[in-house]
Every structure is written in structure tokens, then in C-alpha cells.
Amino acid sequence: MWQWFHKLGSPRWFYQTSGKWLPWLSFLALVFISLGLVWGLGFAPQDAKQGNSFRIIYIHVPSSFLALVGYYIMAIAGAISIIWKIKLADMVMVSAAPIGASFTFIALLTGAIWGKPTWGTYWIWDARITSMLILLFLYFGVIVLQKAYSRQGLASRAAAYLALVGTVNIPIIYKSVDWWYTLHQPATIKFTEAPSMHPDMFQPLLLMIVGFYLFYAAVLIFKIRVEILHRERRTSWVQDYFFSKKNK
Amino acid sequence: MFQFESFSDFLYMAGHGQYVWASYFISLSIMTLVLAEPFFRRKNIVKEINKQRHYDSIK
Numbered sequence: 001m002w003q004w005f006h007k008l009g010s011p012r013w014f015y016q017t018s019g020k021w022l023p024w025l026s027f028l029a030l031v032f033i034s035l036g037l038v039w040g041l042g043f044a045p046q047d048a049k050q051g052n053s054f055r056i057i058y059i060h061v062p063s064s065f066l067a068l069v070g071y072y073i074m075a076i077a078g079a080i081s082i083i084w085k086i087k088l089a090d091m092v093m094v095s096a097a098p099i100g101a102s103f104t105f106i107a108l109l110t111g112a113i114w115g116k117p118t119w120g121t122y123w124i125w126d127a128r129i130t131s132m133l134i135l136l137f138l139y140f141g142v143i144v145l146q147k148a149y150s151r152q153g154l155a156s157r158a159a160a161y162l163a164l165v166g167t168v169n170i171p172i173i174y175k176s177v178d179w180w181y182t183l184h185q186p187a188t189i190k191f192t193e194a195p196s197m198h199p200d201m202f203q204p205l206l207l208m209i210v211g212f213y214l215f216y217a218a219v220l221i222f223k224i225r226v227e228i229l230h231r232e233r234r235t236s237w238v239q240d241y242f243f244s245k246k247n248k
Numbered sequence: 249m250f251q252f253e254s255f256s257d258f259l260y261m262a263g264h265g266q267y268v269w270a271s272y273f274i275s276l277s278i279m280t281l282v283l284a285e286p287f288f289r290r291k292n293i294v295k296e297i298n299k300q301r302h303y304d305s306i307k
Contacts, residue, residue: 052261056271102282110271226286
């Protein structure tokens with residue numbers, strides 16, 4: 001068991017294994033997102049109340065999911081790197097932060113654009129939107145802290161602590177639409193109930209959600225691989241890896 | 249079934265086209281940038297590794 005644990009934490013092992021997975025993940029992400037885009041934009045029926053503006057949901061909901069899931073991944077990786085001092089966990093945290101921040105930004109931006117034709121305003125200080133904005137700032141904080149110290153270990157620890165403290169915000173985001181009276185509608189998809197959406201609209205959304213998850217996984221793995229190359233660039237295995245490749 | 253009668257209909261989306269297309273365009277652009285960044289970073293790191301190897305070999 002410990003051997004397995006040790007292996008999982010080895011950047012070299014991760015680099016070699018993930019190389020086989022990455023092309024498949026990327027290909028599947030491309031297929032799902034392309035299908036979802038065409039279906040959602042052209043073939044899903046328009047909403048009875050919102051008309052065509054509801055098509056923004058196919059970007060807004062998947063990116064909001066990943067904004068939150070990405071935060072969990074970042075915070076859990078941060079916790080692992082604090083507790084067990086596993087280098088790979090720290091690389092996961094560092095790589096996850098900018099991707100999560102991008103999806104949070106996309107969620108906020110598409111929400112704002114969607115708000116204009118639906119609520120008549122781009123922005124409102126409503127519980128869901130404000131807590132998402134705080135999430136974006138937490139991501140920024142982790143990214144900045146990560147770069148603020150010249151000593152790698154110290155920078156990572158500080159960033160990981162901030163990420164952990166920030167997880168308090170996640171349940172607030174989830175529950176904000178229930179706890180406060182907000183303009184934002186309650187969750188469309190719940191694990192416990194059938195979605196409150198017509199299947200013709202829901203199927204492309206499901207495709208997009210799966211596609212976005214695959215995209216997230218592929219980009220995260222890719223970024224971790226680049227981070228590994230950067231941190232281990234002076235080790236013999238990285239040198240050998242490129243040298244033997246060139247000789248082939 | 250395709251929901252629009254013509255391509256211009258598809259672009260216009262009964263007045264909501266600007267919001268829908270702006271959302272999709274900006275979001276996909278950001279995702280492209282997120283994907284492109286590690287490619288460039290990787291290129292620079294590989295360059296550095298090769299340079300280091302070169303220095304080591306003439307030392």
C-alpha cells in the first residue's frame with residue numbers, strides 16, 4: 001500500500017503514466033464540447049420565457065460547476081501537500097488555481113451577459129453572484145501567494161492555507177439561492193431529483209457538462225506535466241527523457 | 249431539428265444573438281488561452297533544457 005502511495009506521489013511516474021491518457025482525454029473533450037455546442041446553439045428548443053438567451057446556460061452551468069469543483073481539487077491538493085509534503089500535490093494545487101479562476105470568471109461573465117436580457121441588468125449584488133466573486137478573489141489570492149515568496153516551500157504552504165480557509169465559501173455558494181431571497185434561480189440540476197428541465201434542453205447540457213469536465217481534466221494534467229518538467233528540469237530523468245527522444 | 253429558418257435568423261436569435269454569441273465567443277476564447285498557455289511554457293522549458301545540455305557538453 002505504501003509503495004503505491006509513494007508511486008502516486010512521484011512526479012516521474014505521473015509524467016510517464018499521464019502521457020498515455022492525455023490524448024484520449026483531449027479527444028473526448030473535443031467531441032463532447034463540439035457536439036454540445038452545435039446541439040445547444042442550433043437544435044435545442046428555445047425557452048418559453050427567456051427565448052434564445054437561455055442558450056447561455058450551456059456555457060454558464062458547466063463553467064460554474066468547474067469553478068466549484070476546481071476549488072475543491074485545489075484545496076484538497078493543498079491539504080495533502082501540507083500534511084504529507086508530497087511534491088506532486090503541490091504541483092496539482094499550483095496548476096489547478098489558474099484554470100479554476102478562468103472558469104469562475106467565465107461563469108460570472110456569462111451570468112452578467114445573461115442577466116441583461118433576463119433581469120434587465122448586468123450586475124446585482126445578490127448572494128449567489130457576490131459569493132462567486134469572492135471565489136474569484138480567493139483563486140487570485142492563491143495564485144498571487146504562490147508567487148509572492150521566493151522560497152517555493154513557504155509560498156506553497158501559504159497558498160495552501162488560504163485555499164483551505166477559503167473552502168468555507170463553497171457551501172455558502174451552493175446554499176446562497178436557498179438561504180437568501182435572490183434573483184438567481186435555484187439549482188436546475190440536483191442529485192436527489194430529476195432535473196427541472198425538458199429533456200430536449202437537458203441532453204445537450206449534459207454533453208457540455210461532461211465535455212467541460214474532460215477539458216478541465218485534460219488541461220489540468222497537461223499543466224501538471226509542464227510544472228513537473230519545470231521543477232525537475234535539472235534531474236537526470238528529464239534530461240534522459242529528452243536526450244533519448246532526440247536520438248531516436 | 250434545427251430551430252432557425254435561415255443563417256441570419258440563427259445569428260440574430262430573435263434579438264438575443266448579441267448576448268448569446270458574445271457569451272460563447274468570450275468563453276471559448278478564454279478556454280483557448282487557458283489551453284495555449286502550457287504549450288508555450290513547455291516550449292520555453294524544453295528550450296532551456298536543451299541549452300543546459302549544450303553548455304554541459306562543451307564544459
